[in-house]
Amino acid sequence: MGKGKDSSSSIVSVIIVLFVLYFMFTIFYSANDMSKTEQLSNVYDENVFSIITTPDNKEMENTIKEYANKNDIEVKIDYADNLEIVEILNSGVKYDAIWSSNSIWLDMLDSSVVKTSNLKSTSITPIVFGVKESTARSLGLMDKKVTMEDLLSLIEKGSLNFSMANPIMTNSGASAYLNILATLAGNPEVLKLEHLDNNSLKSKMKSFFSGLKRTSGDEDFLEESFVSGDYDAAVTYESSIININKKLVQMGKEPLYLIYPVDGVSISDSPLVFVNNGIEAKKKTFLDFQSYILSDEGQNVLASLGRRTWYGGVTNSADKKLFNPDWGIDTSKYISSVKYPSKEVILAALNLYQSEFRKPLHVVFCLDYSGSMYGEGIDSLRDSMKFIFGEKATLNLIQFSKYDKIDMILFNNDLEVFNTFSGDNTADALYKIFNEEPMGGTSLYPSVKKAINMLKDESDEYNVSIVVMTDGEGNVGTYSEVKEAYSNSNREIPIYSITFAQASEDQLNSLAKLSNGKVFDGRSDLLKAFKAVRGYN
Secondary structure, three states: OHHHHHHHHHHHHHHHHHHHHHHHHHHHHHHHOOHHHHHHOOOOOOOOEEEEEOHHHHHHHHHHHHHHHHOOOOEEEEEOOHHHHHHHHHOOOOOOEEEOOOHHHHOOOOOOOOOEEEEEEOOEEEEEEEEEHHHHHHOOOOOOOOOHHHHHHHHHOOOOOEEEEOOOOOHHHHHHHHHHHHHHOOOOOOOOHHHHOOHHHHHHHHHHHOOEEEEEOOHHHHHHHHHHOOOOEEEEEHHHHHHHHHHHHHOOOOOEEEEOOOOOEEEEOOEEEEEOOOOHHHHHHHHHHHHHHOOHHHHHHHHHOOOEOOHHHOOOOOOOOOOOHHHOOOOOOOOOEOOOOOHHHHHHHHHHHHHHHOOOEEEEEEEEOOHHHOOHHHHHHHHHHHHHHOHHHHHOOOOOOOOOEEEEEEEOOOEEEEEEEEOOOOHHHHHHHHHOOOOOOOOHHHHHHHHHHHHOOOOOOOEEEEEEEEOOOOOOOOHHHHHHHHHHHOOOOOEEEEEOOOOOHHHHHHHHHHHOOEEEEOOOOHHHHHHHHHHHO
16 A cells, blocks of 8 residues: 555656646746747737748748748748747737647647637658668568567667657657657556656666667757768658658668557647637638648648658558658558647656656766956856756756766866766856856867867767857867867767857857757857757757
C-alpha cells in the first residue's frame, strides 16, 4: 500500500508542478518575452487577409501569393513555430487563419481569446526513421517489420545513432518523441501521467536518447546538417527525408531508407483553421482559400513537396520518383498511428525530456569580455546568461539539467577559464559573469581553439558544443589555428555563435561552416537568440 501511495503522490506532484509551470510560463512570456508579439501586435487590418503559419509552409508562400493575386486578395503571411503561434495568439494578437503543423498545438489555444472554426487537415505526413541504406541493410532493417523496441535494442548496442529536431522547439521533434514514449510504454490506448511515472519507461527513454547524436532547433537545419554531417539516421517528417534523399542522390551519396515502426508512428495533419474576429467577409475569404488548398491544384502542389494528400495517406498512384519504393516508401499500406495524449500529458512529457530523458550535454560558452563590450553589451550578456542559468529557463523548457556539464571561457586579450560545473549549480558561474569587467582585445580564435581542446576527449555519453557570443571582430590568433585544432579533434563539435553590435559575420560563418554549426543574430533580440541556440545543443 505504501508503494501505491508514493506513486499516487508522485503523479499528483507532477500535475501540480505542471500547472504551476504552465501558468508561470504564460505570465513570464507576457511580461518578459514579448519581442515577437510586440513585433506583430497592432498590425491587424480588416482589409488584409492575415495568415500565421509554421516555417515548414514557407514552401507554399508563392502558391498562396499567386492565389491571392489572382483573386484580388491582399494577403499577409507571418511565420512562427507551433508553440510560438500559440503564445502569440493567446496574447491577443489577431490573425484570420492559422496553418499549423499539427492539431495538437491548436488544443493549447485559449478559447476565451481565440475563436476558431472550420478546421480541416490539408495533408498527412508521418514522422519516421530514415536510416542510411547501407546501415539499414547491415542491421537487417530492410523489408521487415520493425518495432520501436527493435530500434531501442540497436541503440543500446551502439549500432545506431540518429539526429532529430528538438522536441521542445519543433513539431517533428515533439511528435516523434511522443510516439517513442507511447510505443515504449507498451502502446496504451492513450498515454497518461501515470505512464510517465514508470521507472522502466524512464530507463528505456534515457537509453533511446543516448543514441541522439545531434539535435536541431528546426527541421530545415536538420536537413542541412544531416546532408553535410555523418549520422546513421534521421528522425523527422517523411517529406523531409525525401528532400534529404534528393540532395544526397544529387551529391552522389547513398540515400536513407525509411522505417515505419509497426507499433505506431506519429502523424502530422497540417490543419488550416479560421480565426473568427467578427468580420464576416473574412470567413468567406478563408473558406474560398481553404477550398483552393484542398482542390486538386492545391493538393498537387503539396504532394510535389512530399506530403501525402490522399485519404488516409494511402494511394497506389503516388509519384514513384518522389515517393520512391527503393527508399522504403510504400504509399499503398496504411500506417499505424499513435493517438496523441492530452495537453497536460504533452506538457509534462516535454518537461521530462528536458530534465531527465535527453542525452547530457557538455557545453563551453565563449563569452566576449573585450573592451567594446563595456556598457550595454556586457549588461545584455549578463542578463541573457542569468536567464539561461536561472529559474526562468525552466519556465521556457530550455533549462540545463543536473546531468549536464558547463564550462566558460571569458576572452579579451587573454582567456579566463571556469570549469566544470553542473547544469543545476550555476551560482558560481553567474558570480564570475557579473563580477568580471570587460577590457582589452578580442581573442575570439584562441577561445574557440581552447574550447575545442576542452571537448575533444569528452565521452560519447555527452553531446558536445561550443556557444560563442561576441560584439566584434577577433583580432588575436587566426582561423587556421582553429581549423587545425578542429581537424585534430577527430569529432564533430558544433560551434554556435550569437552576434550583436558590430560582430564579424564572416568570421562566425566560417566557424559555423567548419563545424556544421549555425550563427544566430542577436542584434534585435539577444535574449531570443540565446533561447534559440538552446534548441541546437
